[in-house]
Amino acid sequence: MAENWAADINGDEGEDEALRIAIALSLGQDPTSASIDLTQDEPTPEKTPEPARNEVLASAPAPMSSLSALGLDRKKMEEERLARANKRKAAELDSTAAETVRPQQRQKMSEHVPERQTAIRGGLITTSEPSTAPLLPFPKGVVRKTWVYGQPRLGDDIKIEEVLQKDKLEIAVLSSFQWDEQWMLSKIDIDRTKMYLVAFANNEAQKEEIRNNVPQNRIRFCFPKMSGPGSMHSKLQLLKYSNYLRIAVPTGNLIPYDWGETGVMENMVFIIDLPIFETDEQRKAQKLTLFAEDLFYFLSAQGLDEKLISSLQKYDFSETSRYGFVHSIAGSHSSEESWRRTGYCGLGRAVSALGLASEREIELDIVTASIGAVTYDLLRGLYFACQGDSGLKEYQLRTAGRKGKSISGGCNDTEMLDKHIRVYFPSLQTVKESRRGKDGAGTICFTSKWWSAESFPRKILWDCQSTRMGVLMHSKLMFIRQSGSGSGRNKNFAYVGSANLSESAWGRLVKERGTGNPKLTCRNWECGVVMEAPSRPKKAASNDSSTSSVEDMGVFAGQVPLPMKIPSTPLDQDRTPWFYMDG
Template sequence: MRMDSHQDPFEGDEEAALRYAIALSLQDPNVPMSPATAQRPIVLDESEDEEEDLENGPNGPPTPKKTSQLAGKPTRTVPTTNHSQTTPLGTLSHTQSNGLSSLGLDRKKMEEERLARVAKRKAPPGEDSPQRLRQRIKNDGQPKVTPLTAAAPVSSASTKSTQLPYPKGVVRKTWASGYPRQDDITIEEIFQKDQLELAVLSSFQWDDEWLLTKINVNKTKLVCIAFASDDQQKEAMRNNVPRDRIRYETPVAQSSQAGSMHSKLQLLKFSNYLRLVIPTGNLVPYDWGETGVMENMVFLIDLPMTTKSENPLTMFGQELCYFLTACGLDSTLINSLSKYDFSETIHYRFIHTIGQSHIGDAWQRTGTMPLLSLSPLTMATGYCGLGRAVESLGLATDSEVELDFVIASLGSVNTDLTSAIYNATQGDNGLKEYDKRTSGGARKKATQKVGPSYHPDNFRIYFPSHETVIRSRGGKSSGGTICLQSKWWDSSTFPRELIHDCKSVRPGLLMHTKILFVRPLHQNKSQPWAYLGSANLSESAWGRLVKDRASGQPKLNCRNWECGVLIPMESQAGKSGWSLFENRIPIPMVVPGESYGKTNSKRPWLFLEA
């Protein structure tokens, strides 16, 4: 099926479009594929070795087939030095495993589909017959859940400032091969695999072979927060791994409109502390600088164990627990978080999007934590949650603010979304834009266009131009995870005037970073802060507040699962502009960047058309 100019099979969902592109890059070149086809498992060639030692993890991932075509044009592949070594199956669809690629697939169904396709076509001359494998994995019962607090506690006073590497929380760029080291960190330095006892990991893309070089599964138990389209797939994923070493936790899709487990989160348990990590990149080597073509950023903080009899979680800790509960993480593990000292997170906020419809009071969520006996909560999810987090930290303001938002994917963006995000950065809970959009009825909407809540000069969105990607160190083959379609860009409602070219301060690197810088337009009017996390600029990532037809009340629709952290800046007398961030966050991009969207001097990177 060809996509004509009047249809959008992705419904503005940039993550669905990205899954489609990567699915195409893995599909057999002799089989045409439509966006609907991308919702089915992709067939893989696999080895005949049935003797792999699952106690040590899989020997390696299956090998993806060659690149397909879309309407006569080559599709984008994910950026990596050797494409055959990376199998990012977590990006394909919510009907497929978002976990370790060689462990969580429905192999029987995939093989049946592959044989059906083979029967419908003639193999090219000289082509070898595909090998077949049905991997046998035997498991004995349910795994024993290991709480994060399995080690004996030590005094927080003895570890808080002297032994913990990052007791206050830091932001670092990811290391990139071929560049001088400065303000950066490697995944080895984060994982510290010789000391790591338990790792809880969430990602959108996975490279299992690579990951298992960073984590020793003989020593470290691994919990993967993946995605399941239904209970049957959830059980299949759990049955396809050695349960004593690797465990899946899988939120089940709530509807056919569910999007992606796009969150990036790491809970790393060491003998006497817990490391919380929020990266902007996935668990693949190019996102961690190993091919020298892509960079990301990461927030991490180390929390000591505590012997206090009463240890109430901060708001950061409560929101983290709420998100993990929604993700389906085991309650024993979640409750064990209360054994760690979260006091240093009091200045931060955990920001999340939970991929489902939040109806009635659920969109603003007042109540108590389902698993922990905590005080009433007044937080929320999506951009509504961002606004409430801003207010809870005393950062709300009626004054104008400046926004600089670095993103890697753009969906079908319009001024409704950009206004909602802008309002949230001022502390609004989502109702300001919603009331403006829904009041007055259909007649008013037809005669009165609702304008944005901001001045265009105060909102900059950083997205690379076609020229920037082509001239990057990895060239156009490194732009496969940077997503935008011409259909969205050329729409009359797309806010092109906000788009600035995204160039790294490390020349030649592309960025898979998602970071939002917020600062007062006028000095001393409000405190600057930043958001760092997984969310791009799209309704899939931040949600949309609509009127529920049944109740007439607001309802927040979210497709993706996202998470991030809000980081306030300390007061700095005499400083303004970008200098407000320099002590806490390395600025990754060249500012302010060329405003090519406003002038039409360049075209953006369009990943399906390069």
């Protein structure tokens, strides 16, 4: 089933080239070279493009997308461990008096704890209530912007330290496309925390090299299977504490500038904290939510240890019933069970399961950091998925058109897609005016070749300017609002995750050779979360197709921070997109 899957995707050549260039840039290599050495430890200074070389602070190590260089100085680690142990003992002595304070004298806090207070208490909040269950920082789930150096904190952002809470963290399952190993280990106490890193390796020899370079009793690896070219692009984090599990889904990688430490780039992160069951009876009685089932399905497909996955059932997933876990699994998916669960087909499944499906017209606003060889086929598939379709509607319209049959059915009209879809991507002008200019946009990818192609839907592109002055975005978001006529309330929801706007990320439904059955092909590993926003009264559809209004997008207030300025400016020949190769 998998041997011919790559041939079924349109634009393969262009996306392969973009992937090759993007990896080269992330490794600090010359993107014009014929091959990429994924095992190179250090970028060659004379060949390092300026955007990659200046991407991080001078004091921070350069990020890598391979973990082959994760060599650790054991002697130095031991010295640092002893120093930390001595520091902890001194802190314990200093805190003895505080620990003897009676519980009823301690300050009570609500479950919605500001991050600053959470950080002070290490993320675990105690209370004088009789119940032993902890009050969790984010029991219902939240979306936060990443903190950015030099920007005011307005209550809607979070630091990597506040996500990880290293002083309490026992087990961390981390995945990323790019890694800065030294920076990552500075955020985690390796003496306290066992780590599972979900990463890409080029071959078995590289896997073995990576494993042998770390203390295997503290760090283990999971290498998801790749079917041909593609990226291990998901950024899921599973963080275990003494009595709760934190699930975090960032849009950024484990590198300092994606977490705001250089002051030039922002991202987003979804977080939810799940309490541990107090008894085995409670655990056995749990009926897993669809979110939990799809999360476990994704982790199992990646090849994560089954015992670790099974251990997650010790936590109460009931609050995840309001969310959908959406993923893309690299490879070909021929069985109905598999193709309906992943890619844009899985997005439609989640929308339907959450009760958000509707044939009513929608407004679809997409924030992306990279754009592939996009066609109206992909836009149509995403549009229908956001209406709750399984993927078959777009596939049937596409194949009918190729056979010369008459086509009817709403959004097959490209003018309709141009009217209702807006994709936010920075212009060259926005990049030049950002805090680091062109040097700060090394991970924002698009090419003039695709922009100039006849098949590219140029009318959907709008300038992406952050609400934070001079900051660029590596975020991947979708905002969906129902706007057409019909009975019932308007349903609005959002997606936060790792998927950019490309077929590699969302997949393509094709007919399997031999059987004629549907088959979904994806190149990348991706994951994200779908969440409903508060409903709003219906209002008459506007004839202004320029952009969605601030009032309309306000339905997401309190649910997903709106990162871009609206209304925006369309990208055209006068205000061109940022092209990472010829910008």
